[in-house]
Amino acid sequence: MFPFGEFAPVVAIVGICAVAGWVLTTWMRIKNGYPLDGAWGQAVYPRKNDETVERVKLLSQENAQLRAELGAVKDRLATVERIVTDSGSLLDREIEQLRGKTN
Known part of the structure; x- marks a missing residue:
């Protein structure tokens, strides 16, 4: 055995x-x-309770705010890239045009 x-x-x-x-x-x-x-x-x-639902709402709002801020940062970056990559004479003309509009 x-x-x-x-x-x-x-x-x-x-x-x-x-x-x-x-x-x-x-x-x-x-x-x-x-x-x-x-x-x-x-x-x-x-199970979903009121606290969980409220937390999801707050996170969704924060997510929307961060997405909007990211969009603004992308726009700024595109402007900086355009300034860096454009030729110097074009940039000078645009600055002079802006100065002429403010005077």
């Missing part, structure tokens, strides 16, 4: 390690915002 008594501690250690690994990965998924899996593999999402 095969002696199962010798392998019982090994089986117990492997089982404990498997459960600890499952708990650790579940905790890491929750901590980092990944969806959890249900018993049949379907995603289990946390």
Whole structure:
């Protein structure tokens, strides 16, 4: 016969390690915002509450503001690139035209 008594501690250690690994990965998924899996593999999402909805609204507004600011920075960069790459005489003419308009 095969002696199962010798392998019982090994089986117990492997089982404990498997459960600890499952708990650790579940905790890491929750901590980092990944969806959890249900018993049949379907995603289990946390319930929406007022705080979560408000946070999403604030993040969406901040995202829109940052996109607008990025657009303004791109416009400024395009102007700087145009100034740097244009010939000096063209830039001088434009500056003189602007000076003439302000006087």
